[in-house]
Amino acid sequence: MSVERNERKAAGASLAVVALLALMTAALSPAAMAAAPYPLEPGDAQVQGALGYLRGTQATDGSIGGYGDSAWALMAIAAAGEDPRDWNAGGPSVVDYLEDNAALLAGELNLASAYARSVLAIVAACGDPSAFGAGDPTYAPGGDYLSELKGLHNGSQFVDQWGATDILNDDLWAVIALIAAGEPQDSPFVTSTVDFIKLNQGGDGGWSWATVDNAWYFGSDVDDTAVAIMALIAAGEPQDSPTIAAALDFIEYSQDESGGFTWSGPANPDFNPVNGGSTAWAIDAIVAAGQDPTGAEWTTAAGNDPVDFLLTLQQAGGEFVYADPLPAGYLPMPEKTTSDAVVALLGHPYWTGWAGFCRVGGVVEIQVDSSHPSVDSAAGSPGGTSSLPYVLAAGAAAVAAVAVAAGGWCAWLNRRR
Numbered sequence: 001m002s003v004e005r006n007e008r009k010a011a012g013a014s015l016a017v018v019a020l021l022a023l024m025t026a027a028l029s030p031a032a033m034a035a036a037p038y039p040l041e042p043g044d045a046q047v048q049g050a051l052g053y054l055r056g057t058q059a060t061d062g063s064i065g066g067y068g069d070s071a072w073a074l075m076a077i078a079a080a081g082e083d084p085r086d087w088n089a090g091g092p093s094v095v096d097y098l099e100d101n102a103a104l105l106a107g108e109l110n111l112a113s114a115y116a117r118s119v120l121a122i123v124a125a126c127g128d129p130s131a132f133g134a135g136d137p138t139y140a141p142g143g144d145y146l147s148e149l150k151g152l153h154n155g156s157q158f159v160d161q162w163g164a165t166d167i168l169n170d171d172l173w174a175v176i177a178l179i180a181a182g183e184p185q186d187s188p189f190v191t192s193t194v195d196f197i198k199l200n201q202g203g204d205g206g207w208s209w210a211t212v213d214n215a216w217y218f219g220s221d222v223d224d225t226a227v228a229i230m231a232l233i234a235a236g237e238p239q240d241s242p243t244i245a246a247a248l249d250f251i252e253y254s255q256d257e258s259g260g261f262t263w264s265g266p267a268n269p270d271f272n273p274v275n276g277g278s279t280a281w282a283i284d285a286i287v288a289a290g291q292d293p294t295g296a297e298w299t300t301a302a303g304n305d306p307v308d309f310l311l312t313l314q315q316a317g318g319e320f321v322y323a324d325p326l327p328a329g330y331l332p333m334p335e336k337t338t339s340d341a342v343v344a345l346l347g348h349p350y351w352t353g354w355a356g357f358c359r360v361g362g363v364v365e366i367q368v369d370s371s372h373p374s375v376d377s378a379a380g381s382p383g384g385t386s387s388l389p390y391v392l393a394a395g396a397a398a399v400a401a402v403a404v405a406a407g408g409w410c411a412w413l414n415r416r417r
Contacts, residue, residue, distance in 0.1 A: 038294045038307050039287075039347030042080040046311060047345060049318030050338045051080055056317075057335060058089045062097030065335030067104040068114070070094055071121035073335060075350070076342035078124040085125065095125045099133035102140045111161040112170035115140075115149035116177035120350060123180045146181055149174060153189055157196040166214040168207055169224055171197055175231040176350055185236040194235045197228055198243060204253075205246030221264045222254050222278045226285035230349045239290045248289060251282050252298070258312075259304030273330060275323045276313040279306050280340035288349040310341055 040047055054073050058064045064073040064087075074094050077084045087094045098121060108114035122129040122145065132143035140148050152158050158174040159165055171193050178190055185191075200211050206220025207228040229247050233239060254261055260274040261282045283306050286293040299305045313320045319334040320341040326332055343350065 038292065038345075040345045042082075042346065044345075046314060047080055047342055049314065050320065050342050050345075051077070051082065051318075053318035053338055054335065055087065058087065058094065060089050060091045062088055062092035062094050064094055067098075067101060067107075068117060069335040069339070070097055071117050072339040074098065074121045075124045076339040079343050079346050079348045095127070098122075098125075099127075099143070102133070102136035102143070102145075103138075105136065105139035109160075110167065110170050111139075112149065112152040112158040113160075113173050115145050115152070116170070116173035118145045119149060119177040119181050120173075123177075129181050149177065150189060153193070156192045158193060166211045166217075167209065168197065168200055168211060169209040169227070172207070172224060172227040172231045176227070176234050179234040190235050194232060194237070197231065201228075201243065201246070202250075204250050205248075206250035206254075207247070219264070220250055222251055222261045223263055223281055225250055226278075226281040227350075229285040230288045233288050239288075244289055248286070248291075251285065255282075255298070255300065255306075256309075257300045257302045257304065258309045259298075259300055259302075259306050260309030261306065273323045273327045274309070276310055276320050276337045277322060277333070277340055279310050280337070280344035282306055283310065283344040284349040287344075287347050307345065310344065313337070314341070 042048075054064055054076070063070045074084045077087055077094070085093050085095045088096075092100065098118070105111065105114055105118075118132075118140075119129040122132045128143075129146040130144045132140075132145060135141050135143040135145070149158075152160070152170075153174075154163070154165070157165060158170045160167060160170060175190055175193050175197070178187070179185065183190055197207070201207060202220045204220050206222075206225040208217055208220050209224050210217045225247050229244060229251075232243065237244060251261070256262065256274045258274055260276075260279040262272040262274050263278045264272060283293045286298060286306070291297070294305045294307050310320070313322075313324050315321060315324075315334075318338075320338045321332040321334055322330060322337050
């Protein structure tokens with residue numbers, strides 16, 4: 001299966017500059033819910049409906065859902081070409097909310113994962129993860145979330161605030177966050193953690209949230225396998241490596257006939273609602289691996305693909321729910337699932353293969369982190385910088401979204417092949 005999958009990979013980059021769009025306020029009609037060519041554009045009804053829902057749920061303090069949900073929402077807003085600093089309900093913006101509430105990190109179950117999420121959101125807002133507001137005397141003093149994250153690295157992996165070494169989820173997100181923040185792929189923080197991740201790949205090709213030493217370990221799951229794929233590719237793992245191929249095989253094996261995915265895969269039927277969160281992250285991983293989630297290999301015998309399933313979860317108000325119908329004991333999680341869905345529908349993994357640029361003092365600089373010869377050429381050299389007009393004129397960098405951020409432009413480079 002992996003050989004066939006690898007042969008279907010296509011190379012090349014495309015240029016798509018996305019204009020800033022007004023939010024849709026009307027509820028989606030059945031016609032608007034119909035599938036659109038993948039990836040969707042920010043102006044498509046499904047995306048605009050989702051953004052409209054998120055805007056409608058924003059509180060006057062700037063939050064969208066809880067503290068963590070607000071970070072995920074910020075990433076979705078930026079991915080769609082919106083400026084999260086403009087998102088407010090008559091008071092602070094969602095960026096202000098995250099900047100002013102670092103003390104809420106006290107309630108996180110795993111600080112390493114939480115710091116990684118914060119770093120990703122700050123980068124998405126064109127902020128500095130080493131100086132994002134005042135922070136909190138205990139949590140991110142001086143707004144230095146990046147140092148706090150690195151401080152939880154024990155020399156070989158990331159640990160939680162209690163030093164637990166039998167957790168994998170924090171390692172996966174930490175690698176993605178570090179790469180997004182500009183950490184070199186050959187940094188010891190990255191390379192040692194990648195080694196730990198690879199060491200804990202299951203025999204079925206997947207990963208769990210924890211290692212086999214954890215008392216709550218019960219096998220690979222789709223969510224963490226998808227994040228592992230993104231993390232490894234972000235850290236330089238070839239898209240067609242045996243490690244990635246085996247992981248994709250596990251995800252494909254876990255696919256439901258509806259086109260969607262369960263959290264735990266088929267090995268644990270008691271934890272198996274086909275859901276939007278797992279499906280969105282699976283889509284992200286598929287895209288990160290250079291594949292089309294609407295392609296033949298990801299289309300079931302019933303004719304459904306992951307994007308088809310994800311769109312069935314969008315409600316009339318624009319929100320995406322975790323599952324429909326929702327099994328007993330599960331929460332709809334509309335803010336988180338909607339944010340995940342926006343990122344997935346737009347074809348933007350978290351943030352595998354992306355680089356951001358922000359204008360400071362009227363000068364636009366692009367930090368390029370790509371193995372694409374065309375992207376490197378446009379920048380002048382691997383990891384180099386270039387002005388926005390030069391890159392656009394060169395037509396090489398695949399600009400996936402452009403957003404006006406405080407003090408200038410913010411954009412994402414998508415290394416999708």
